[in-house]
Amino acid sequence: MKNHYDSVVDFVEAVPRSVNSIAICGTSYTDTGGIARVVEQQALALTKEGFDVEINTLTGDKDAPDGVTLHELGRFETTPYKELDKLLTPIVPDGWRFLSRMADIDLVITHRFPFSILSYLASRTKETTYAFWSHPSQSSDDLFDGVAKVWAKAQHHMETTNFTVSRADYVCAVSEESRSYIASKTGRDAIYVPNTVPDSRFEEVASKETIEDRYDIDPTDTVVLHVGRITPRKSIDKLVESFETATDAEEGYKLVLVGKENMDEYSTTVREKASDDVIFTGFVDDETLAGFYDRSDVYATCSLSEGWGLPLSEANRFGTTIVAYDSIPAVRSIENAVLAMDGNQNDFEAKLAETIGVHADHADRSEVEARDVDAS
Incomplete structure (x- = not known):
């Protein structure tokens, strides 16, 4: 063979x-x-x-x-x-x-x-x-x-x-x-x-309006998404730290953590580091998950150890920009992923800040253009 x-x-x-x-x-x-x-x-x-x-x-x-x-x-x-x-x-x-x-x-x-x-x-x-x-x-x-x-x-x-x-x-x-x-x-x-992502898994996609209403996300917010259980293996605490540093408490940014919390002590650590701009959803069904992939501007992960990294492939299916360490295998099959040096959190934070800054600028321009159209 x-x-x-x-x-x-x-x-x-x-x-x-x-x-x-x-x-x-x-x-x-x-x-x-x-x-x-x-x-x-x-x-x-x-x-x-x-x-x-x-x-x-x-x-x-x-x-x-x-x-x-x-x-x-x-x-x-x-x-x-x-x-x-x-x-x-x-x-x-x-x-x-x-x-x-x-x-x-x-x-x-x-x-x-x-x-x-x-x-x-x-x-x-x-x-x-x-x-x-x-x-x-x-x-x-x-x-x-x-x-x-x-x-x-x-x-x-x-x-x-x-x-x-x-x-x-x-x-x-x-x-x-x-x-x-x-x-x-x-x-x-x-x-x-x-690994591959079957088309049948995400046939139903929750609308952006549904996601925003259900999770208190403003239509102009820049959304950073992560999918996976809240565990040390996924370095969720480092992701929260990096998000807080990259956004520097500015308004208009949300970090959405989609995943089950089954380690109480670690979950407490993560929540203590998180501001009100971090949303914990717990487990969600496939229709809602697809809606998050579709609504989010960036998919980000600080994980250092993945056999593949299936959520990255899923996010890529929806055209979501990906920020990750260059050691994650899934990024090899994704074009235009924004990669940080393996384990270098400062580099990751810089890449994340730059990426969500681009999206934020785009959102601001779209809002201005929309107001100009209404005014005319």
Whole structure:
């Protein structure tokens, strides 16, 4: 096989064996999970091409796409108990039933541990072809302390150097950076298959007026958007700091943070740094999210560690200007992104200030022109 395919469909169609049935596996299938969105997009694309697709997950809180069966194997939904599912699933009845079901599956695409273990066993006992889909660009254990740090390091090992990954039939990665990284851990020549944004996801777009009315945004405001959970991995606190510095308390600017808050202490830190010009929306549905992409002037992220960076691709689909560090893989496929040097917050703030200044000037000119037209 080649070392690069443009889509998951192209990859599956290139697999030497005949593939009709596919199981896609990830630890969660929720509205707030980045990997869950990739799982959903793969299921949509493959189902559209006529493949028989099922999704396997530990926890799920949304419906699978039409024609796709959803199997939920886990028993816990909250941290830290849901981490027990990752440890116990391979040895409990739900795990055994998964292995039994794989006898009728041609290809299993696995995104996370513990499905890496189950899929490896299936490939050895059920003649199922096993593809591990790699996302990590680096370990995140430096974001945690104590037991959480140990667990983060162990999980990273299980998704990189463990033999259930290195001995997969195929190892795929969502970016060239992730491809190089997983290759360095496994010694395998990984296959690059980029994420894509299906058109069906954003068929409905909330109007700009709806977004402005619902979230108290003035039509003349310059809006900076970020999409993702409020977590240290995304460096949301640094983004808030940079926004406040770049705008220097001037009126007419809003930072909109679309994402779930599930880490109370970190959320408190972020909110303490935020002025009234920072809007926390929590989770929003796809129609509202599309409306935010359409209404926003700039999409900005201070994240330093992304396997891909799917929201950047989504923002680019709506023509939203993007400001990000040059280390984010998704920016490689985006023209005219405004890039700051990796990890240089001062450079990021300067790029953000310059970018929103251009938009603000444009908005001011449009308002003046509109007044001139009314006056005439």
